Amino acid sequence: MTPLLELRGLTRSYGSLTAVDQVDLAITRGERHALIGPNGAGKSTLFATVAGTLRASGGSILLNGQDVTALPEAERARRGMVRTYQHSSLFLDCSVLDNVALAVQRVHRVAHRCDRAARRFRRTEAEARRHLDSVGLSGRTRDKAAALSHGERRQLEVAMVLAAEPALVMFDEPTAGMSAAETERFVALLERLPEELTVLVVEHDLDVVFRLARRVTVLHLGRVLASGPPQEIRADEEVRRAYLGAARTEDLFTEAGGPG
C-alpha cells in the first residue's frame, strides 16, 4: 500500500546551514506518528517544509503517491494536508463559529459566495457547530476567538483542522505552554480523533509522545537517528545518548521555544 506521506531525501538549508538533511520517512494511513528530537534538531523546519510553509531545497514530498514538492501551501491543504502552528494561529477578531466555518466553507466550496448571508448556508453552519461540539466549545460559538483561554484556543485549533477534512493532520508542539490539566484534556481529545485520520505530531513532552504515537521518529542534527515503535525508541542506545541523556539540558530550554 502506498504510504499516505512519504519523504524522499528531503533537504532544507539556510545558506550553508542544513537544517533538514536527506530525511526519508514514510507514514501509512491511519498512523499516529510522532517526530521528536532535541532543540535544534530541525523538527520545526522539517514540519514547515512538509506543510509547504517553507520551500524544500532538495528531495521530494509525496502525498498519496503524488509529488507535492512544488505545490504551494494552500494547494497541499486542499489535497488534505493540514497543519497547526506552534503558537495558536487563529482569527482572533472573528467569532469562534467563524473560525471553524472558515475551514468548513472552503471544503463545501462556498467560500466565495456572496449572494446569501452566511447563516443561510445551513449545512456549513451545522457542520461547524458539530466540530465545535466535538471539542467541547459549543457553548462559546458567539464569543470572539480572542476571548478564549490558551487551552480553549488549542481546542478551537483542533476543531478548525478537523473541519478542513484532512487526510493528514500535522500538529506542531500542540501542548507547548499548557498546564498539566490542559495537557491531559488535550491529549484525551487527540486520543478520540477518528481512526482513519493520519496524525503527525511534533512534541516536546515525551509522556504525551509515548502515549499518543504508534511510531516515533527521532531527528538529530537534521537527520533521522531512529524510527520505530515507542518501546524500541526508548530502548535505543543511540537515541538515549543523543536525546534522552540530554533531558536535563532539554528541560532548561523547553520554554525557549526556538526553531526546535
Next chain:
Amino acid sequence: MTTYLVSVLNGLAMGSLLFAIALGLSLVFGMMDVLNLAHGAVYLVGAYVAVALVGDGAGVAPFVLSVLAAAVAGALLGGLLATLTRATPHHLDQALLTLGVALVVAEVLSAAFGNDVHSIAAPAPVGGGVTVLGETYPVYRLLVIGFGAVLAVAVYVLVERSPLGSLIRATVADRAMVAALGVNTGRVLVGVFAAGAALAAVGGVLAGPILGAQPGLDEKVLLLALVVVVIGGLGSVRGALLGAVLIGQVQALGTALLPEYAPFLVFAAMALVLLLRPAGLLPARSAVHA
C-alpha cells in the same frame, strides 16, 4: 535626433530632482516602515520658500539663501514628522498622521500664497541658454543634472562607505537586530527623516525654475516619488537613483511625444516593473515587508 537629445536632457534633469526628493521617502520607509505622505507637502514648502525669497527677481544670493532656508524648513518639518510618527507605534496610524500633516501644510500654503500659479526665476548668471549639438538648452537645467550627479556620488559615499551609512543599511535590512545589538537607532532615524525632508524641500527650490509652485503640485511630486521608490525597491539608495533616472526619462519622453497620456505612461512603467520584479529593480531586502 536633436529633439530626442533635449528630451533626454530634460529627463536627466527631472531624474536628478526626483532622486533628491525620493531618497528621503525611500530611506524613511526602509528604516522605519513609515510611509511619509507629507513628503510632497514638504517639497511644496521648499517651492514656496523660493517664491517668497526669489520670486521673479533673479539673483544668485537670494537663490542660495532660499536653498538654505528651504533646507532648514524641511529639516524642521521632517523632525516634527519623525517626532509625531514615533508617538504612535502602528504603521497605518503613522501614515494617517503624515496624511493629516500633508492636508494641514497644503492648506496653510494655499492660505498664505493663494491658489495662483507662481513661477520662479533661475538665478540670472545661469538663466540663459547654451548651445548643445546645435540646440539651445537652458544652462540651469544642465546645472540641475550636475547637482544630481554630485548628490548621487555624495549619498553613495555616505551610505555605502561611512560608519553612519552602514548603520543606516543595517537598519533597513533588519531593524530588530540593530536594536538588539544595543544601538540607539532613535537619533539616526530622526536624523534620516530630517535630512530626507530637507532634501525634498531643497528639491522644491531647485525644481522651482522648471515646475514653479502651485497647489496640487505636492500630489504630483508625491506620486512621482512613490513610483520611483516602488520601482527602485523600498529602502534602497541605488534603487532610488535608478528609479529616478528611469521615471525622469519616461516623464520627459511622455511629455514630448504623448503629453496627454504622460501620467498613464508613468503608471504603466510601474506596473511593468512590478509584474517582472515585484520587489523593485534593486531591492534593499530580499522580500517586501508588509
Next chain:
Amino acid sequence: MLDGTTPAVEPLRTGTADGADRPGRRRAVVTVAVVALLAATPLFLGPYPVTAMTRMLAFAVLVLGVDLLTGVTGLPSLGQAAYFGVGAYTAVLIGIHLTPDAMVQALGGLVMGLVAAAVTGWVAVRARGIVFLMLTLAIGESVHQLAGTWSTVGGSNGLAGMPPISLFGGPPLTAAGFVYWWVLAVAVLVFAGVALVVRSPYGRTLRGIRDNEARMRALGYRPALARYGVFCLAGAVAGAGGALWAQQARFVSPGDMGFEVAALALLSVVVGGPGSLWGPCLGAALVLLVRDNLSPSIGGHGPLVLGTVFIAVVLLAPRGLAGLTGARILAAARRRKENPS
C-alpha cells in the same frame, strides 16, 4: 445589519428562543426608522441642505467601498477616489452623449468602476499593509492626473453641461428633492448589497484574510484571489458612488477624484470605525459637513480642520470615534509583525 462583523441571529436559536431573535428585530426596526427619516428629509428641509445631504449620500457610497477594503479586509486604500472619478466621468459622458436615464448612468458608473479596478487592481493586491496603501495611492494619483491631461474628458476643466437625470423615461428631475430620493434609493441598495457581502461566506473569508492570512493559506485558501475580488467589488461600489455624485452636480472635474477625496474617504472610515458599516457612513456625513458646509463659516479652511482632525484622531482616539472596531486592522497588522510565518 448594524455591525457587519458579528454574525447576527444564529440559525439554531432562531426558532427556539425569542430572546436571541430580539437584537435582530431591533436592528431591523432601527434600519427602517433611519431610512424613513432620511426619506422624509426633503419634506421639511430646504433645497440647499437637501443638496448637501445628496452629496453626503453619494460620498458615503464611496466610503462604503473604502470600508470594504480597509475595515473588512484590512487593506487600507488611498486609491478608491480614482474609481469614484471613473464612475462620475462615465455618468456625465452617458448623460451628455447617450441618455438622461439615471439608471443607465448609475449602472454605467458601477460597471466602469469595476472594470477600472479590475484593470489596475492586480498591481496593488499583491501587496499588503503600508505597501498596499502606497500602491493604491500611486494608482489613484495616476488616474487622477490622467483625467487632468486627457482632453477627451475635458482635461483640467472637467466636463460640464450634463442634462438633468430622468427616471423611466419621465420628465427631467430638476428639483433637489427628487434627485435626493433617487440617490438615497441607490445608496440604500448599495448599503444592503455591501451588508450582504459582509455577512456572506465571502465576507467571512475577507475577515479571515484580515485577521490571519497565513492561516488562510494553511486552510487551503488562495487569499490573493479573494483580495482581487474584493478590490474589484470596492471599485464597483466607488464607481456607483461617483455616478451619484455626478448626477447631483451635473459636472465632473479631476478635483472630484484627487488625493484629498481619497484621504477624506479614508478619514471617514477611520473616524467612523473600520469594519462597521454605519460608522463610516456617519463619518462620511461628518467629513463632508466640515469640508463643504462648515468651511465658509471658518474662513474656507475646511481642509485645515480635517487635517487637524486626522492628526487628533490618530493621536488621541486611534480606535475611531464610533467604537473599538478600529483596533482590528491595527491588531491584525501587529500580529502579522509578530508572527510572520
